[in-house]
Amino acid sequence: MKAAYIGLDVGTSGCKAAVMDETGRLYMSVRKEYGFEMPGPGMVELNPQTVWNEVCRALSEAAGKCRGMELKMLAVSSIGEAVVMTDRKGNILRNGITYLDGRGAWTSAYIREKADEKWLHSHTGVPVNPMYTLNRHLWLRKHQPDILEKTAHYFLFGDFITWKLTGERMIDPSSASRTMLFDAGGLSWSKEVGSRFGIPVERFSQVEKTGTVVGTLCPEATKRTGLPETLKVVLGCHDQCSALLGAGAVSPGDIMAGEGSTESINLIAGKEDFCKNFYEKQLCFEPYVIPGQYIVPVGQLSHGTSIRWFVKNIWRKEPEADRRGKDIYELAEEECASDSGELYFLPYLSRVKSMDGSNPALGVFLGLDVGTKAPQMYRALLEGLCFESRKNFEVFLELGFPIRQITASGGCSRSSLFMQMKSDVLEHPVRILKNPDAGTLGLGMVCAVADGVYKDYTEAANVFVQFGREYSPQADYKEKYRKYLAISQWVKELYRNLR
Numbered sequence: 109m110k111a112a113y114i115g116l117d118v119g120t121s122g123c124k125a126a127v128m129d130e131t132g133r134l135y136m137s138v139r140k141e142y143g144f145e146m147p148g149p150g151m152v153e154l155n156p157q158t159v160w161n162e163v164c165r166a167l168s169e170a171a172g173k174c175r176g177m178e179l180k181m182l183a184v185s186s187i188g189e190a191v192v193m194t195d196r197k198g199n200i201l202r203n204g205i206t207y208l209d210g211r212g213a214w215t216s217a218y219i220r221e222k223a224d225e226k227w228l229h230s231h232t233g234v235p236v237n238p239m240y241t242l243n244r245h246l247w248l249r250k251h252q253p254d255i256l257e258k259t260a261h262y263f264l265f266g267d268f269i270t271w272k273l274t275g276e277r278m279i280d281p282s283s284a285s286r287t288m289l290f291d292a293g294g295l296s297w298s299k300e301v302g303s304r305f306g307i308p309v310e311r312f313s314q315v316e317k318t319g320t321v322v323g324t325l326c327p328e329a330t331k332r333t334g335l336p337e338t339l340k341v342v343l344g345c346h347d348q349c350s351a352l353l354g355a356g357a358v359s360p361g362d363i364m365a366g367e368g369s370t371e372s373i374n375l376i377a378g379k380e381d382f383c384k385n386f387y388e389k390q391l392c393f394e395p396y397v398i399p400g401q402y403i404v405p406v407g408q409l410s411h412g413t414s415i416r417w418f419v420k421n422i423w424r425k426e427p428e429a430d431r432r433g434k435d436i437y438e439l440a441e442e443e444c445a446s447d448s449g450e451l452y453f454l455p456y457l458s459r460v461k462s463m464d465g466s467n468p469a470l471g472v473f474l475g476l477d478v479g480t481k482a483p484q485m486y487r488a489l490l491e492g493l494c495f496e497s498r499k500n501f502e503v504f505l506e507l508g509f510p511i512r513q514i515t516a517s518g519g520c521s522r523s524s525l526f527m528q529m530k531s532d533v534l535e536h537p538v539r540i541l542k543n544p545d546a547g548t549l550g551l552g553m554v555c556a557v558a559d560g561v562y563k564d565y566t567e568a569a570n571v572f573v574q575f576g577r578e579y580s581p582q583a584d585y586k587e588k589y590r591k592y593l594a595i596s597q598w599v600k601e602l603y604r605n606l607r
Contacts, residue, residue: 112177113559114170114339115551117347118159118186118265120144120206120369121416125166126548127174130561132572134543136173140166145203150210150459153203156192159265160272164332171334181340181555182273185350185547186266188286191241196260202252204265207239207370207409210459212247219243223304226387232301233285233292233402235390239409241287245307260311266344267313274323274341279313281395282346282403287312292395292402293379318345318397319558342558347547348372348405349397354546354553355515356573358398358566363504363511364546365497365530365538367520371411373500374403375509385507397554398565404509406500410457410471411493412520415440417457418489423482441525444490445483451475452595453485453492468603474595490526491585494533495592501534514538515575517546524577531579533589539578549573 112135115126122141128134140162145153171179190204205211216236219228229235237243241264248256263271264286267279284290284297289309291298302309320343330337344350348366352374355364359376366372378401382393386404393402419425419440429436454472473485504511514536520526521540531538543549553568562568 110177111180112174113180113552113555114167114182115350115548115555116163116167116182116184116269116344117350117545117547117551118163118184118269119347120154120187120208123159123163123166124545124548125163125170126545126552127170127177127179128549128552130556130559132543132549132552132574135177136170137545137548138166138169138173144206144208147203152206152208152210152458154190154206154265155203156200156265156268160269163269163272164329167333167335179336179339181342181559182335183342183344183551183554183558184266184269184273185344185347185551186264186269186283188264188283188346189239189241189244190265191244191287192263192265192268193255193259194261194263195258198261201255201258205244205247208413208458209244210238212238212243213459215243215246218246219305223301228288228301229387230382231292231298232288232290233393233395234288235387235392236288237390242289242301242305242307246305249306262312266346270322270341270343271313273325273329275326276323277313278316278320278322278343280318280343280345280397281315282318282349282397284312284315285392285394286346290315292393295395316343317399318343318349319554321558342555344551344554345397346394348374349394349403350550350554351517351547352376352403352550353397353565353569354543354548354550354573355517355541356569357515358569360401361510361512363514365514365516365521366407366546367412367516367518367526369412369416370407370409371493371497371500371520372405372407373497374405375504377402377404377509389503389507391503404504406503408455408493408496408500410455412518414455414457414471414489414493415520418486423486437523440486441523443483443486444525445481445487448484448488448491449475451480451484451488452592453488454596454599455489455492455496467600468607469596469600470603472599474599490529491533491588492592494526494530494585495589495596497530498533498589499593501536511536515541517541517544519544524579528579528582531581532583533585535581537578537580540576542574542576
């Protein structure tokens, strides 16, 4: 009987269950989609019960296709920040507020009044930004205090799903660090931050290292998924960590660009690399799955989200794709214009910005005329995303980190048009993985190391990770990038003056 592991990735728009062997060879994968709930202007939430239902559907389908296999271990990765609150009986009290949600901008000023911003950054590893769990708690305290009064347990989505699978409450350091309530150096919940803001951090799950065996499936999970009750669930990590691991990044200086709904460009660093410039650049440092290492992420929140928004809502390619039996994104790539002309797109489709929390600008197409058509707009959109990537990569260069090799993974890395454009704009080769889903591959590595097949993640990466095509720079975007920088700065100032 073939032994197999399950990597379960719980994202913002869907979940994926991938089944693989101890060498990383993929047997099959199942994806189930779910949507955001938007109860009001600027509000973007994720329904925990909906997510759990779709996770069960994905795992049930995977179990049905894995007859004759010995399913040994499962690990979960997920988005950060959004919190699931339950009462003492385990009832879900409200939806999770996602990082794309625009409410509560005032909470950042409140946090700065209550705590020294530099100390908070050095302690928690994250800059003050409305997207974090601390900010969401402050908003709820003002607008929905009755929910907080009923809350017995706080979960992020990763440990929520792990709890639903096993009945055990456990979270890893990388996920916990997305709350702004975690001591990133001491790798424990910060009672000091919690007490300063009146948040009982003991209600969050117990912190343990990635790869810890949480338990086996509880009876309800076995019934709903069809998976064996002997299946062990091991502690996973934040989705950016699993993707970085799945891209083979195991040493300081390794870089991976996660090309999903968001773009997270992650660099591994040692604790000794932290300096005051991290605070000045408003950078995060997040505990990695390898003890003593951290990841420094830069990126943009509206990445693949921008592509999906345009193709589905503006270009409306779904009906044509259905008629022709094609994927909507492949069709968009085929019909994309070869030149965007003087058209520019700023991909600020969320009021929340990961790199510049003070940026008030929203998304903009600039340079439209009566002759502009969707294919030209689509190319400008892809260019805008690449220009934002270039800005973020330059942060690493300014801090003195060398860019040795750029590895791209995730759904957007499947686009040869987009990856070639990214190489052109970055003026650097970009290689992709043979398995573009680095996140679930990384979870398979977590399982394999926890299972004792490999002594560490470096040994596992040498077997699991294989690279595919490499794109080299061909086109010159220097002048258009220079103009983009000027336009983006002008738009930011325009929005500030409109306040």
